[in-house]
Amino acid sequence: MRKRLTHLPAQLLAMAIVLVVTVPVALWRDGGTGAAGVVAAVGLVTLSYVISSLVIAWIDLKARHMLVPVAMATYIIKFTVIGFAMWAALTTEWGGLTWMGVGVIVAVIAWMTAHAVWVWRAKIPYVEIQ
Numbered sequence: 001m002r003k004r005l006t007h008l009p010a011q012l013l014a015m016a017i018v019l020v021v022t023v024p025v026a027l028w029r030d031g032g033t034g035a036a037g038v039v040a041a042v043g044l045v046t047l048s049y050v051i052s053s054l055v056i057a058w059i060d061l062k063a064r065h066m067l068v069p070v071a072m073a074t075y076i077i078k079f080t081v082i083g084f085a086m087w088a089a090l091t092t093e094w095g096g097l098t099w100m101g102v103g104v105i106v107a108v109i110a111w112m113t114a115h116a117v118w119v120w121r122a123k124i125p126y127v128e129i130q
Contacts, residue, residue, distance in 0.1 A: 004057035007118045008050065015046045017108050026099045037096025041103025044085055047077040047113055050085035 019042050026034035052074040059070045082104065089097045 001057050001061050002093060004060055005053060007115060007122075008053060010118045011049065011111050011114045012046070014110045015042055018042055018103075018110045022103060022106060025048040026103075030095065030099060033095040034099040035096075037094075037099030037101075039102045040089075040096065042107045044082060045104055045107035045111060048082060052078050070117075 019039065022038045022042070023035050026038045030037075052071075055074050056067070056071050060067055086097070086101065086104070094100075094110055
């Protein structure tokens with residue numbers, strides 16, 4: 001399963017960079033509430049993508065014929081959970097919601113960009129190497 005998760009270090013590094021860049025900006029702009037919103041967003045996005053990566057790697061290992069339906073279900077569940085988290089924060093009138101929204105957008109873009117760069121640079125064989 002380890003060889004199916006070799007993309008994670010690059011993406012986790014991207015999330016760390018997002019935190020290093022956005023937390024000081026949110027802290028300067030809106031104080032601790034803004035910083036907490038960014039940290040919550042990056043944490044939520046990171047957790048959701050790591051869990052979906054683990055699920056997809058496991059299903060690829062155990063039942064490859066189920067890969068597409070399980071991957072789609074994982075992504076639907078993931079985006080539903082993120083949506084409900086944002087909605088729950090909206091109903092509390094929490095001050096960090098704006099930064100949480102910004103953080104989710106920036107984190108998703110950074111995660112996907114890191115993944116695209118990793119795929120571009122990866123040496124992925126066309127056939128299974130034993």
